[in-house]
Amino acid sequence: MTEELTQGVAATRPITYIQAAVITVLVVFAILAGAVAFFFGVVAGLVVFVGLLLLAGVYHVSNLFKLVRWLRTPVEQSAPLPRAFGLWDDVFAEVNHRSRTATHRQERLSAALDRFREASQAMPHGLMFLSQTNTIEWVNRQGEQQFGLDRARDQGAPVTNIVRQPDFVRYLKEGDYTEPLTFTIGRPVGRTLMVHVVPFSEDMHLLMSEDITQGQRVEAMRRDFVANVSHEMRTPLTVVSGFLETVIDGLDDLEKDDIRHYLGLAAEQAVRMQRLIQDLLTLSALETGSPVPHEEPVDVAALLEEVRQEAEVVSAGRHTIDLDCQTRAHLLGNPKELYSVFANLAINAVRYTPAGGHIRIGWRRRGAVVDYSVEDDGIGIAAEHIPRLTERFYRVDRGRSRETGGTGLGLAIVKHVLSRHQGDLLIDSEPGRGSRFTASFPARRLVE
Incomplete structure (x- = not known):
């Protein structure tokens, strides 16, 4: 501050002007002293000269105290600028100008820093400033979430004391950041991160992380x-x-019945491939987020009658299939997609229920929802398999699924169609006791 004050004064008043002012004051003092000495004697002149010097010193000291007191006043209190005469007034004005300039510069830097922090908080990637010893200087919200950090608690702590993943610790210790690092972190939840470290000064690093x-x-x-x-x-x-x-090799030797049998088996497999390809195309359209086709009020009761008839064809008289429609209200949706859901659940029940079993198809309103349910007394499903049933190609019993002609995609299609119709799939099953699959729709989609 002393240096800046000196430079400020030097910038406003040339050195020659100051020297001239000092010489002028001394000359005046000398003339006054000479006059006093002439009239009152040498001693009286010296007394007056010393008194004048003391008065000048008191004036300068008081102005210095004013300056110090003003500089020590907090900026937010906005203390008024001291007033003085002559050179001190110029000093106060220059110091005030420099103070305001520094304050404005600091405000601009603070605003820029605030904008940077806001931008970094909005970024989808994690940002972390690390010192040369890998202590955390600052971290944004995404970085906190990805590494399981608490900025208020962990700032200033070595990041390797908190994130102890061996590959990550080794990466920071070796200091070779030419390639990014990909590793799996188990805290707070299992996730895979890719991190880049960019040195931007002699003792600071920027760590960028992506989930x-x-x-x-x-x-x-x-x-x-x-x-x-x-x-x-x-x-x-x-x-x-x-x-x-x-057939080709034995065309001349095989009987017509054998040829017909072999071609029939080949045709069954061809139909199975066609069904698989069709399900794949349907699932692909659903998973890519294609828009829902035209929706209209669907007569669910009539649709379920078609589903029951198809299930009886697949059953071939081996099961008892009942249909219970407790509401005649129509459902807003796409008829083709809804039929796919209803038929998949009903035919799955036929496939996994032994001969002589009983299958019940229901449609009823229950408070704020309306349920389509398929209940059977078949083989049932163990609890550990239920969360994965809607995965593509997931099968509880692969051999039995192929024997019954399933593609392994039916429940995956059901899940996506229900999601497009704001519905949910509920599964309740017990091995040896049967299963109940319920497609639940919000009642607001009903059209009376």
Whole structure:
């Protein structure tokens, strides 16, 4: 501050002007002293000269105290600028100008810092400033969530004391940041992060983190999907190819009944592939978020009668199938998609219920919801399988599912169609006691 004061004064008053003022004062004092000495004697002149010097010193000291007191006053209290005469008035004005300039500069820097923090909080990636010793200087909200940090508690602590994942600790310790690091962190929840570290000064680093958990899951689902489709298509293709080769090689030796039998088996497998491809196309359209087709009031009672008839065809008289419609209200939705949901659940019940079993199809309103339910007394499902039933190609019993002609995509289609109609799928099952699948829709979609 002293240096700035000196520079400010020097900038406003040239050195020659100050020297001239000092010389002028001294000359005046000398003339006065000479005059006093002339009239009152040498001693009286010296007394007056010393008195004048003391008065000048008191004046300067009082102005210095004013300046110090004003500088120590907090900025927010807005103390008035001291007033003085001559050179001190210029000093006060210059100091005030510099103070205001510094205050405005600080306000601009604070505003820029606030904007940066707001922008960093809005970013989808985590940001963390680390010192040379990897202590946390600052972290945004995404970084807190991804690493399980608390900025108020963890600021100033080494990040490796909190995030103890070995690959992450080794990455920071080695200091080679040419490639990003991907690792799995288990706290607060399991997630996969990709981090980049960018040194931006001699003793500071910027750590940027991105949560790629969902991307990893999608990639795993894609690999599983390709593997499952390949597996599902391989079996019918092998059967079709084998039967056709048998017929071609033995065309002259085989009986017509044998040829008809082999071609019939090949045709069954071809139909199975067609059904699989159709389900794949349907599921792909649903998962890519294609818009819901035209919705209209659907006569659910008539639709369920068609579902019951189709289920009886698949059952071939092996089961008792009952239909109970307790409401005649129509449901706002897409008829084709709703039929897919209702038929999938009903035919699944037929496939997994032994001969002689009983299947009940119901449609009733229950308070704020309306339920389509399919209940059977079949083989049932163990509790550990229920959360995964709507996954693509997931089967509790793969062998039995293939025997009954299932593609493994039916419940996945049901889940997506219900989501498009604001519905939910509820599953209640017990091994050996049967299952109950309920598609629940909000009653506001009913049209009386």
